[in-house]
Amino acid sequence: MKVIVSGGGTGGHIYPALALIKEIKKREPNAEFLYIGTEKGLESTLVKREDIPFKTIDITGFKRKFSLENVKTIIRFFKGVSRSKKLIREFEPDIVIGTGGYVCGPVVYAASKLNVATIVHEQNSVPGLTNKFLSKYVNKVAISFKEAESFFPKEKVVHTGNPRATEASLVEGRDRLTDLGLNKDKKTVLIVGGSRGARPINDAFLEVLEVAGKRDYQFLYVTGEVHYDTVMAKVQEHGNPPNIKIAPFIHNMPEVLKNVHLIVARAGATTLAEVTAIGLPSILIPSPYVTNNHQEKNARALSDNGAAVIKLEKELSGPILLKEIDAILLNEKKWEQMHKDTLKLGMPESGKLLYELIKQLIK
Ligand SMILES: CC(=O)N[C@H]1[C@@H](OP(=O)(O)OP(=O)(O)OC[C@H]2O[C@@H](n3ccc(=O)[nH]c3=O)[C@H](O)[C@@H]2O)O[C@H](CO)[C@@H](O)[C@@H]1O
Numbered sequence: 492m493k494v495i496v497s498g499g500g501t502g503g504h505i506y507p508a509l510a511l512i513k514e515i516k517k518r519e520p521n522a523e524f525l526y527i528g529t530e531k532g533l534e535s536t537l538v539k540r541e542d543i544p545f546k547t548i549d550i551t552g553f554k555r556k557f558s559l560e561n562v563k564t565i566i567r568f569f570k571g572v573s574r575s576k577k578l579i580r581e582f583e584p585d586i587v588i589g590t591g592g593y594v595c596g597p598v599v600y601a602a603s604k605l606n607v608a609t610i611v612h613e614q615n616s617v618p619g620l621t622n623k624f625l626s627k628y629v630n631k632v633a634i635s636f637k638e639a640e641s642f643f644p645k646e647k648v649v650h651t652g653n654p655r656a657t658e659a660s661l662v663e664g665r666d667r668l669t670d671l672g673l674n675k676d677k678k679t680v681l682i683v684g685g686s687r688g689a690r691p692i693n694d695a696f697l698e699v700l701e702v703a704g705k706r707d708y709q710f711l712y713v714t715g716e717v718h719y720d721t722v723m724a725k726v727q728e729h730g731n732p733p734n735i736k737i738a739p740f741i742h743n744m745p746e747v748l749k750n751v752h753l754i755v756a757r758a759g760a761t762t763l764a765e766v767t768a769i770g771l772p773s774i775l776i777p778s779p780y781v782t783n784n785h786q787e788k789n790a791r792a793l794s795d796n797g798a799a800v801i802k803l804e805k806e807l808s809g810p811i812l813l814k815e816i817d818a819i820l821l822n823e824k825k826w827e828q829m830h831k832d833t834l835k836l837g838m839p840e841s842g843k844l845l846y847e848l849i850k851q852l853i854k
Contacts, residue, residue: 500632512524514845549571550568554853591619595621653841680709680820692776695811699809712735714738754772755790757776774819
């Protein structure tokens, strides 16, 4: 099988693509892949770490308001389509799969025009602009939340879930805490603001750093690459508590998720696919800066089922965050209930479902 995958910008679009590649490789070791991304996006770092051929196109996002930038974006889009057609003709894929982010727009569109089988994978409960546009041209739309169904042509929608759920559920639970300077026998809270970090979450936690430093449990605090130096400076000022370890970014996050007891995070859809796959209780602070407030809707799908506690950014403060962490981590019964309710929402079979959809289209 020959597959082109395209998705990028942030981890939430890239990791599902990488997880899908892993899933196909597991079943068809001779399968060949080409990943198309942008040079500037996070995908250029993440995909290059894997042994996957990577090519780029030059494209920017579309602004919702009218602007001169949008005219340039349209020109870049058509240039991207023509470069994508070239790459597709050279590689001769059986299928082209887009996992969101604006880079997959020209790639998947070009494939549909060349009559190559196409799928877009939507991670969120409310789709982004690119996937909505592409849904008119593709053969199938694979969704992760049932709530996304109504945004797409009904006959094309298949509820596969997010292949990263499979990766998270299958990963070995080797001890990553010791590697990170933590105690593997203590309860651990992971604080992470999505693939690029989130300043409001960082600020809230920094407010209570000294109190948190006296807790019996410990923290793995992932700041995001761009915020790392600022946070580190503040942590040093507060005496660098030994039960709090700071990292800018974590590679192979599913391994770490298996080692922690609670996650405080944004409500990015791929993170949620991972936590539900393994039943990890969460405190979610949806980003209010995303299209159609989709993170809050992602988060509600969990909290409405007892799987997560939501704190909106406007009601977030350090003491409130620590109180919510205590309420879950120090109450076995509550933790157990959240664990069970979270697990019920998981779709660890997602990788297989998406693989089967691909096979159906290319047979
Ligand atoms: C600001 C923005 O537009 N965010 C969107 C973006 O978020 P973002 O890229 O933050 O998406 P997610 O939270 O869904 O996924 C992050 C991914 O990165 C991984 N990870 C994260 C931190 C780290 O240190 N190491 C690591 O590997 C996580 O395990 C996960 O696999 O894509 C998501 C999926 O479409 C959307 O739901 C989000 O709304």
